[in-house]
Amino acid sequence: MRRVTTTAPEVVIRALVTDSGLRGLVEIIVVICLVALLLEREMVRHRPGRWAGPAGRNLTALAAPLGIAWVAIAVRRFLELAGV
């Protein structure tokens, strides 16, 4: 298996591409993570005190990319279902 030098190691990618069950499992983990962060963001947003603003922004910073990932997962799954 070819190795690469990046923050996106191909060893992991290849393993997941060839194992759709494993890929699905990690996708579920990502979605759970996204939902947890969004729920927490909602709780923090309405929290009084000086931390509410920065804390909410920190959570947004981590949740936003997972939201993008969720959209990508949904599009890919839709394309797979459509047979594209």
Added chain:
Amino acid sequence: MRALAPQGIRPGTHWLLVYGGLILIGEAILALFDVALGAAIHAVLLIAVASHAAYSRHEGDAQLSVMGLIPLVRLLSIVMLIPGIAPIYWYALIGAPALVAAGLAIRAMGASLADIGLGRPQSLMEQVVAASIGLPLGWIAVNVIRLPGLPAEGVHPLLFLAMVAPFVVLLEELIFRGLLQRAATPHGPLVAIVAPNLFYAATYFSTASTGDILFMGAVGMLFSFIVYRTGSLWGVIGANLLLRIALQI
């Protein structure tokens, strides 16, 4: 010395060690043993770090949220790819949302681009010299370490640059030598230079090559030292890009 650090604000050392250790364990498990278990550890860590930063009453702990970027990039690197699309484009799929996260993290920290090291450098010549270090590093990587290049055979050089410069090089430097080093700098120069690069080296666990991991860890520390001394990321961004180009040639 022009260190990238908010004065007087620092996360608790013990929490840096705890989360840092767990990130290393998660990377090792994901890369060497079990992808799903490693991904689950990263997901739990992401939520734990975000929660800790959100709820802690210690002002410096807000800086801990930048540690969430490592589990985040790892999760993205697993799910943000589409089989059938050329691998060179996968770096954009992974890197674009990760750059969004880094940008939002900078905003959340109330930092400017200059605070992170992306402002106008104080000495242009200093940065040019720093960037030129990428050439000998590239030579060592190719001829001594025999580091493999990215999966970009037959890719047009401009496309290679368009994918690698922002989504591999800028992303790595922004996260490891920018945000993480900024959070670690109040703990002293040793922690600032070593800690972010332990994580950086850990992202290469999946190469399963001790030489690759040690070399990239050493390169990261050299880059961190340069950033610590010059206060700018531009030189090491140039050096990292030259290293990648050398590997490809």
